Amino acid sequence: MDLSLRWIPRLSDVGVIVALLSLGPAAAGTSDDQLVIDLTHPIPTFEPKERDGIEPDLNQPLMKSQPVPTFGRQAVFEVLPELETGQGHFYAGRIVLYDHHGTHLDAPGHYRNDPGTVEVPSPDRRTAGELTTGDLVGPVVFFDISSRVRAELARHSGQPSPDTDVTDFSNASRNVVTRSDVESIAGELSNGAWIVVHSGWSRFFTGASLEESPYINGWNFPGFNKDACNRLIEIEDKRGIRINGIVMDNIGIDSGESSSGENPWHCHVRGLQRGWKFVENATNLDQLGQARAGSCTLVVGVLKHVAGSGGAARVFALCEPK
Numbered sequence: 434m435d436l437s438l439r440w441i442p443r444l445s446d447v448g449v450i451v452a453l454l455s456l457g458p459a460a461a462g463t464s465d466d467q468l469v470i471d472l473t474h475p476i477p478t479f480e481p482k483e484r485d486g487i488e489p490d491l492n493q494p495l496m497k498s499q500p501v502p503t504f505g506r507q508a509v510f511e512v513l514p515e516l517e518t519g520q521g522h523f524y525a526g527r528i529v530l531y532d533h534h535g536t537h538l539d540a541p542g543h544y545r546n547d548p549g550t551v552e553v554p555s556p557d558r559r560t561a562g563e564l565t566t567g568d569l570v571g572p573v574v575f576f577d578i579s580s581r582v583r584a585e586l587a588r589h590s591g592q593p594s595p596d597t598d599v600t601d602f603s604n605a606s607r608n609v610v611t612r613s614d615v616e617s618i619a620g621e622l623s624n625g626a627w628i629v630v631h632s633g634w635s636r637f638f639t640g641a642s643l644e645e646s647p648y649i650n651g652w653n654f655p656g657f658n659k660d661a662c663n664r665l666i667e668i669e670d671k672r673g674i675r676i677n678g679i680v681m682d683n684i685g686i687d688s689g690e691s692s693s694g695e696n697p698w699h700c701h702v703r704g705l706q707r708g709w710k711f712v713e714n715a716t717n718l719d720q721l722g723q724a725r726a727g728s729c730t731l732v733v734g735v736l737k738h739v740a741g742s743g744g745a746a747r748v749f750a751l752c753e754p755k
Contacts, residue, residue: 468724472715472748473536478510486511487529500641502648505531532744538735539711543742544701556706561741571625571677573729573750574618575721579633581608582655595651604658609688612660619668627731628679631718635682656688662700678710682718686711712748724752
């Protein structure tokens with residue numbers, strides 16, 4: 434059975450979260466009233482290099498770890514000396530983890546705007562440790578662009594190419610999140626909503642090199658184009674609402690083109706100062722298609738560390754099945 438997909442009895446919102454935290458293997462398949470989907474990539478870990486507790490030794494992976502695309506180092510897990518008890522010993526270790534590695538949350542304070550890009554009277558600069566449960570739990574507004582992405586990849590035997598003449602994920606294409614996509618969900622948006630977009634890109638989440646990974650693909654990958662983010666802000670301002678944020682299966686929520694070149698990271702520049710949060714490098718988003726439309730709640734279990742600009746997160750969607 435796919436352990437990213439579990440069924441539990443339908444409970445109150447608080448009860449669902451408590452049950453989720455206590456789930457064990459025996460809980461899988463106990464009822465068909467509640468669908469719980471894990472949207473999180475595992476974090477591969479590596480032993481530290483000799484006499485260095487920070488730098489990972491990629492030649493010494495723990496278990497079956499393989500490097501993944503990241504702006505920082507791969508994660509180090511250093512096993513600490515055994516603590517004997519007379520009946521055995523405790524196994525424990527120390528982890529060194531870039532706070533935007535793997536499936537993670539960007540807190541609003543992750544981006545510090547220059548004065549010329551500040552658009553709101555009091556920009557949100559909260560860190561991960563300052564976020565509330567209201568920031569991290571909210572209704573899901575889901576849509577799926579994976580069929581468009583697959584059709585474009587089919588031009589190149591299903592594989593991405595950095596050349597936009599071969600596979601085109603530029604902002605001008607239909608193969609990214611567009612203004613029309615945002616318009617299509619405008620009526621579902623509300624205060625505290627999480628927009629979750631499945632593109633199917635998580636299957637390319639391999640390889641440590643940003644320059645060579647198909648996940649980055651020469652900054653040619655699907656995400657929100659600039660016009661889509663602009664339209665989302667227009668809708669918020671017109672209706673007087675504020676979403677919680679965006680979840681996507683790419684490295685940065687923005688499209689590759691919006692993440693590079695002149696004036697990069699457009700959604701980050703405009704959205705985070707408004708209090709949006711981003712869950713990046715998500716996975717299993719296709720499984721939300723098994724849920725009844727409008728039934729899902731997102732729960733982001735981000736590390737609550739002081740001054741964190743974001744943090745590794747275990748992310749779940751709590752849904753009703755179709």
